[in-house]
Amino acid sequence: MSQLRKDPIVGRWTIIATERARRPAAFVDPQSTLSDPKKCPFCHGADKSVYESQGVKVFNSSSPILDDSKPFEHHSHGLYDVAHSYGSHEIVVETPLHIANMADLSSEQIARIFQTYALRMQTHRKNPFIEYVFAYKNYGVAAGSRNIGHSRSQIMAVPVLPMRVTDKTSGAKQYFETHERCLFCDMIDQELKKKERVVAQNEQFITITPFASRFPFETWILPKNHHCDFAEGIKDHESQLAAMMKDILLRFKIGLNDPAYNYMIHTSPVKRPSAFKDDYHWHIEIIPRLTRVAGFERGTGFYICPIPPEMTAAFLREVDIHA
Amino acid sequence: MPELRRDPVVGRWVIIDSDHSKGPSEFSREDNTPTRQAICPFCPGREHQTPLEVDAVRPNNSPANTPGWMVRTVPNKFPVLSSDGFLQKEGYGIYDQMTGIGAHEVLIETPDHDKTLTDLSKEEMQAVISQYQGRFRQLSKDSRFKYVVIFKNFGPSAGATVEHTHSQVIALPMVPKTVLEELKGAQQYHQHNSRCVFCDMISQEYQDKERIVVENNSFLAFCPYASRYAFETWIIPKGHSADFASTDEVIRAHLAQILQDVLKRAKKALGDPSYNYYLHTAPIGYADGMCYHWHIEIIPKLTRSVGFEWGTGLHIVPTLPQDAARYLREA
Numbered sequence: 001m002s003q004l005r006k007d008p009i010v011g012r013w014t015i016i017a018t019e020r021a022r023r024p025a026a027f028v029d030p031q032s033t034l035s036d037p038k039k040c041p042f043c044h045g046a047d048k049s050v051y052e053s054q055g056v057k058v059f060n061s062s063s064p065i066l067d068d069s070k071p072f073e074h075h076s077h078g079l080y081d082v083a084h085s086y087g088s089h090e091i092v093v094e095t096p097l098h099i100a101n102m103a104d105l106s107s108e109q110i111a112r113i114f115q116t117y118a119l120r121m122q123t124h125r126k127n128p129f130i131e132y133v134f135a136y137k138n139y140g141v142a143a144g145s146r147n148i149g150h151s152r153s154q155i156m157a158v159p160v161l162p163m164r165v166t167d168k169t170s171g172a173k174q175y176f177e178t179h180e181r182c183l184f185c186d187m188i189d190q191e192l193k194k195k196e197r198v199v200a201q202n203e204q205f206i207t208i209t210p211f212a213s214r215f216p217f218e219t220w221i222l223p224k225n226h227h228c229d230f231a232e233g234i235k236d237h238e239s240q241l242a243a244m245m246k247d248i249l250l251r252f253k254i255g256l257n258d259p260a261y262n263y264m265i266h267t268s269p270v271k272r273p274s275a276f277k278d279d280y281h282w283h284i285e286i287i288p289r290l291t292r293v294a295g296f297e298r299g300t301g302f303y304i305c306p307i308p309p310e311m312t313a314a315f316l317r318e319v320d321i322h323a
Numbered sequence: 324m325p326e327l328r329r330d331p332v333v334g335r336w337v338i339i340d341s342d343h344s345k346g347p348s349e350f351s352r353e354d355n356t357p358t359r360q361a362i363c364p365f366c367p368g369r370e371h372q373t374p375l376e377v378d379a380v381r382p383n384n385s386p387a388n389t390p391g392w393m394v395r396t397v398p399n400k401f402p403v404l405s406s407d408g409f410l411q412k413e414g415y416g417i418y419d420q421m422t423g424i425g426a427h428e429v430l431i432e433t434p435d436h437d438k439t440l441t442d443l444s445k446e447e448m449q450a451v452i453s454q455y456q457g458r459f460r461q462l463s464k465d466s467r468f469k470y471v472v473i474f475k476n477f478g479p480s481a482g483a484t485v486e487h488t489h490s491q492v493i494a495l496p497m498v499p500k501t502v503l504e505e506l507k508g509a510q511q512y513h514q515h516n517s518r519c520v521f522c523d524m525i526s527q528e529y530q531d532k533e534r535i536v537v538e539n540n541s542f543l544a545f546c547p548y549a550s551r552y553a554f555e556t557w558i559i560p561k562g563h564s565a566d567f568a569s570t571d572e573v574i575r576a577h578l579a580q581i582l583q584d585v586l587k588r589a590k591k592a593l594g595d596p597s598y599n600y601y602l603h604t605a606p607i608g609y610a611d612g613m614c615y616h617w618h619i620e621i622i623p624k625l626t627r628s629v630g631f632e633w634g635t636g637l638h639i640v641p642t643l644p645q646d647a648a649r650y651l652r653e654a
Contacts, residue, residue, distance in 0.1 A: 002404060002423030004496065012500045015403050015423060065325055065338055065639055078527045079520070080548045085325035085338050136634055144627060156631070160327055160336045164636035183417070190416040211418045264634030285634065295476040295599030296491070299620065300499035302472075304403050 003308075005212040008175070009183060010167040014212045015304045037098040042150040055096050055109060056116045058155070061089040072129035072159050083159065086129055090155040092116055100149040101139060101258065103249035110242035117155065117265065118231040124157035125231075125270035132165055132269050133157045135230075140260025142289040161269055168266060169280055176279035184281030185226050197309050199316045200247050204240040207248055209309035209316070216291060216305060217256065217312045219248060221284040228280040230267035245284070247321060252288055255319035260289040328549040332508040332520055337549050337638045344643040345553065347650050350625040352594030355478040357437050357486050364400075365487035367392070367434040374398040377428060378457055380450040393447060394454040395431045396492070402427035403493070410467045410496050424467055426494035430454055431487065439477070439488045441587045448579040455490070455602070456575065459568040462494040463607045470495045470502065470606050478597025481624040498606045505603060506615055513614040521616030522563055533645040536652055537584055541577035544585050546644035546651070553626060553642040554593065556585055556651065558619040565612035567604040582619065585651070589623055592654040597624040 003016045037043055051058040066087035074083040094113050095105055102110060117135040124133045137153035138145040175183035191197055191208050199207040199219060207221045221244055227233030234241055252259055263286040268276035297303050326339045364372040367390035376387055378396040385391025398406070404425025412421045432451045433443055440448070455473050462471045475490040476482035498506070512520035528534055528545045536544040536556055544558045558581055560574065570578070582600075589596060604617035632638050 004404075004421045004423055006419040008417050008419070010500075011503075013497055065340060067325070077548070078530070079331045079523050080527070081329035081331075083327040085327050134631070134635060136631055138631070142627075144631070154631070158327075158637065160329075160637075162635040162637035163333070163335045164634065166334075167636070186417050190418075262633060264631075266634075287633070292480075292482060295474045295482055295601060295622075296472065296493065298599060298622065299474050299501065299601030299603075300472055301501035301504075302495070302499040 007210070007212040008187065009171040010164075011171060012212065012214075013302060014214055015302070016213070016308050037149065040098055040148055040150050042093045042148065042152060043096075043098050050090065051116065051120065053116070054112050056112050057093045057096075058116060058120060059091045059093065061091055061154075064089040066156065066158065068127070068129075068157075074159075086159045088124060088155070088157040090120065092120075092135075092153045092155060094151040094153065098149060099151050101249065101253060102137070102151050102153075103246060103253045105151060105246070107239065107242045107246050110246055111238040113153070114234055114238050114241055114245075117153075118234055120155050121231040121267070121270075124155075127157070129159045130157045131159055131161050131271055133267075134264065136262065136264040138262055140289065142260035143262045145260070165266070165269065169269065169276060172279045172281070182226050182279060182281050184222060184283065188222055188224060197313045199251070199313050200244065202240050202244055204237045205244040207244060209313040211309065213305050213309040213312075214297075214303035215287050216307045217252070217288045217316070218305075218309070219286045219316070221245065221248065221286070222281065223283075226281055228268040228276045228278075228282060229273060230265050230282040233282055248286060248316075250321040251316045251319040252286075254321060255316060256288055256290070262287050262289065330547070330549040331512070331524065333504040334508060335549065335551070335636065335638075337551055337640055339550070339640045339643055341643050343641070344646045345641040346646070347554075347592045347594075350553070350593065350596075353478060353480065353596055355439070355595045355597060357439065357488075359436065363436055363485075363487050365429075365431045365485060365489060366436050370395075373429075374400060378454065378461065380454055390434070392434060393450045394433070396428050396454060396458060397431070399427040399429050399491070404495070406494075421496060424496050426462055426465075426468070426492070428458065428492040429485075430458065430473075430490040430492055432489055436487050440475075440583060441590055443583065445576075445579070448583050449576055451490070452575045452579045452582070453572075455492075456568060456570065458492045459604075462492070463568060465494065467496055468494040468607060470498045471604075472499065472601060474599065474601035476597075476599055478595075478624065481597035481599045483597070502603055502606070506606075506609075509614040509616070510611065513611075519563055519614060519616050521559060521618065525559060525561060534648045536588065536648050537581065539577050539581050539584075541574050542581045544581055546648040548644060550640055550644045550647070551638040552622045553640055554589065554623045554647045554651070555644075556589070556621045556647075558582060558585060558621070559616065560618075563613075564617060565605040565609065565615040567602055567617045578619075585621060588651045588654040589621070592650045593623055593625065598622060599624065 006013050047059050049057045066085050066089045072086040121133045124130050134156045172183050197208045265284050267282040268280045329336050370388045374397050376397050380393040404423045406426045410424045459471050472493045509520050534545045600621040602619050605615045
């Protein structure tokens, strides 16, 4: 019989298929070949960067959906609220080399990319209109990326708190009010006891497949020590985080045959940081794009995960990344 | 300049790309015309290839599991939840889990393999809607269930795995998150204003007019102000009603008419897009009927949701809702 599992943070239930679970190998989904480096805009582009250091360059998006040239305005239209789409949208080109997958960059380079995210987050949070800064990556066409073949990620600074962020922060706050402890810290303690959902760990970071995973091979990286904010929290730990990220991305690449994936850094909202200091805990969600989200999931927010996370964690643990 | 818009029910912000609002011709077109399949298990004469039917519309009272039906509901051969067993809830440290109890049914909308919903006659379409209601009423009697979801995946890119036109029914032992969010938002609004937020939305849509697609005596179809997807369309009863299961025959006939009308418009304006729709209604036994208002959300599958939207819940919508409504009105 399948199981229903509840995410302790946002309260979302997931159906986890157990008996009819698909085997891990059934998800292997190779990508189409990547495009010609001679036409790569990130190898040959002449756009002016907003930040550049040690092979990492940050550009303003050439087709931005957000714009900070006018001050933020917010008004109502009867029942509805509307604002102009204020903010920034930046592209982080992660390497001068035409390499597609972050898994193939050196740990040192990945550490520089995380430092760049932290610096951009700190820059954007000085803007009083900005409520949240996202750093995220779409790798591969199925994850929403254009097929350019040059490793990059994106940063978005927005003037509102998006719904998935408030879901997480309010769930964590409720737990803290009841227990006077951080929910994520408790989760890490529990995961370390039985280890069945632990994929990898080092001194500072742990990687798990969450108990109520929405997607097959959904994976979270969490800092073992409590910190609500990514930009502050990674100080002095960039190289350990980079090593952990490379480790996980290599497990995906080798174990699942180079799948498309997304990752997203979840950190505290930028305003009133003291309000999140004790109860929120930054983390990175990484999701290989192996299945399509269908009508039921979109309409209900109720996910059907075709394989238990214990099985995907075991599969990922056993991938030989040194092969 | 693009706009940020906030959904008044759940408080979700979306980004609407008003600068380059995309028209129907800018989305790729699909062809979802059924192709004759030799071994379709949903076709009449193959009733034995499905699990035994749980309900059907049989105008000539033909026996169960034989031909002669207009609409037929069978348990899903590969259910995601099982209807046999006890609901057992367990705590496991900070985690909660329960046994996967529920019902998962397939509602075959017509015996005719060559037809889709837009090809059905008035009577056939009405039979589909009354079967929806029949399943709600039947499954609501099971004390293990708290919610019944009726939804449709049309076309492979919207998740349909069998071509023969069908809807799905899933009964759940809890209320799904998206519905809970709507209930919570609607309750809050009702506390402050003593009015239903959906009723207020309907009045504002009448004032603004530009997002209305079509209406009939009982229903309004419109593209929501803070749509999450291009050409997202809602069908909502004009009169306040929390519970779909309580609708009478006249209302059901009007629903059949407007649902088919909107689907025909989407087909004409957008090619033959894959789409999903789902019925949002109050949970089983919901007492606070003044706050909630049932409706159907129709979402043509025109774009892929990308990493950003999945990770943030902040959708980026490439078509202005008033433009979408105009294309659908004129179709």
